[in-house]
Amino acid sequence: MGNFMLETKDLTKRFGKFTALDKVNLQVKEGEVFGFIGPNGAGKTTTIRCLLGILQATEGSASVFGLDAWKDAVEIHKRIAYVPGDVNLWANLTGGEVIDLFVSLRQKSDKEKREKLIKKFELDPSKKCRTYSKGNRQKVALVAAFASDADLYILDEPTSGLDPLMEQVFQECVGEKKKEGKSIFLSSHILLEVEKLCDRVGIIREGSVAQTGTLDELRFLTRINMNIETREAITGLEAVSGVSGIEKTVKGIAFQVENEQIPEVVTFISKFGVTRLESKPPALEELFMKHYSNENVSTTSATGGE
Numbered sequence: 345m346g347n348f349m350l351e352t353k354d355l356t357k358r359f360g361k362f363t364a365l366d367k368v369n370l371q372v373k374e375g376e377v378f379g380f381i382g383p384n385g386a387g388k389t390t391t392i393r394c395l396l397g398i399l400q401a402t403e404g405s406a407s408v409f410g411l412d413a414w415k416d417a418v419e420i421h422k423r424i425a426y427v428p429g430d431v432n433l434w435a436n437l438t439g440g441e442v443i444d445l446f447v448s449l450r451q452k453s454d455k456e457k458r459e460k461l462i463k464k465f466e467l468d469p470s471k472k473c474r475t476y477s478k479g480n481r482q483k484v485a486l487v488a489a490f491a492s493d494a495d496l497y498i499l500d501e502p503t504s505g506l507d508p509l510m511e512q513v514f515q516e517c518v519g520e521k522k523k524e525g526k527s528i529f530l531s532s533h534i535l536l537e538v539e540k541l542c543d544r545v546g547i548i549r550e551g552s553v554a555q556t557g558t559l560d561e562l563r564f565l566t567r568i569n570m571n572i573e574t575r576e577a578i579t580g581l582e583a584v585s586g587v588s589g590i591e592k593t594v595k596g597i598a599f600q601v602e603n604e605q606i607p608e609v610v611t612f613i614s615k616f617g618v619t620r621l622e623s624k625p626p627a628l629e630e631l632f633m634k635h636y637s638n639e640n641v642s643t644t645s646a647t648g649g650e
Contacts, residue, residue: 347410349374349496349527350395354404357390364390366551367404372496372529377522379542380531381565387551388531389429392500395529396426408496422450425489429501429531431481433473439484440469446488458491464513478505490517497521497528503537515540535625539566567600569626570609575617584612600626
C-alpha cells in the first residue's frame with residue numbers, strides 16, 4: 345500500500361443506510377506529525393477505529409505499517425500507542441498499575457521515563473482509577489502512551505479534559521517523540537494545538553476528506569478573529585493583504601486576518617485611532633462554516649495528490 349506508516353484508500357464505512365466515511369484517503373509518513381481535524385461528527389473517530397481494527401471497513405482499505413488494519417490488528421497493536429478522547433479505566437486498579445499494564449504490552453519499557461512523565465503530568469499514580477476526574481484519566485493514558493516505545497502514536501482528542509498547563513506538557517511530549525523520529529496521527533479540534541505540532545493536516549467534513557496539506561497551504565486555518573473600535577471610521581481595509589470576512593459591528597468592525605499579516609493590519613488600522621482591539625483564534629466550527637458554507641468541496645489535496 346505504499347511506503348507509509350499509515351494509509352487509507354477509498355476507506356468507506358456504512359452503518360445501515362448511513363455513510364459515516366465516504367472514500368477517505370490519508371497517508372502519514374514516517375517521522376511526521378499529521379493533524380486530523382474536522383467538526384464533531386465529521387468522521388474522525390470512525391476513521392481511527394477502522395485504523396485500529398475495531399471497525400471493519402465496508403469498502404476500501406486501511407493499512408498500518410503496510411499491514412491490513414483489520415486482518416493484522418494484533419500485530420499492528422504491538423507497535424502502536426493509542427489514546428482515546430474519553431478514557432475508561434479499571435475502577436479497582438491504581439493509575440500506576442494501569443500505566444504498567446499498558447507499557448508491558450510493548451517489548452521495551454523505560455521506568456525512568458515513566459517516572460518523569462508522571463511527574464510532568466502531576467499525576468498521583470497511587471489512587472484508584474474510580475477516584476480520578478476525566479482529566480486525570482487522560483493523564484494515565486497519556487503517560488502510558490508516551491512511556492511506551494511505539495513506532496506510531498494514534499491520539500484521538502488526547503487533551504480532552506486537560507487544563508492549559510497540561511496541554512503544554514502534552515505538546516512538549518509530542519515534540520520529543522517527533523525528535524525521536526516517531527510518527528503521530530493526531531485528531532484534534534484545537535486549532536492552536538494543530539498549528540504548533542503538525543507537519544501536515546487532513547480536513548474531514550461530513551465523512552469525506554476535503555483537503556490535505558501543510559498549514560501554509562491551508563492558510564485559512566491560521567486566521568485570527570479581530571474586533572476593532574476606532575475614533576474614525578476605517579476605510580480601505582479590504583485592500584490590505586490577508587484580511588477577509590469584514591463585517592460591521594455596533595461600534596466598529598470585525599474581520600479575520602492571516603497570522604503573518606497581523607503586524608501590517610495593526611499598522612494600517614492604528615492611523616484611525618484604535619480605542620479597542622480584541623483578537624482570538626476562531627473556533628474550528630466557525631472556520632468551517634465560513635470557508636465551506638458556499639462551496640461544493642470535492643475531495644482534494646493541497647499537496648497535489650498524496
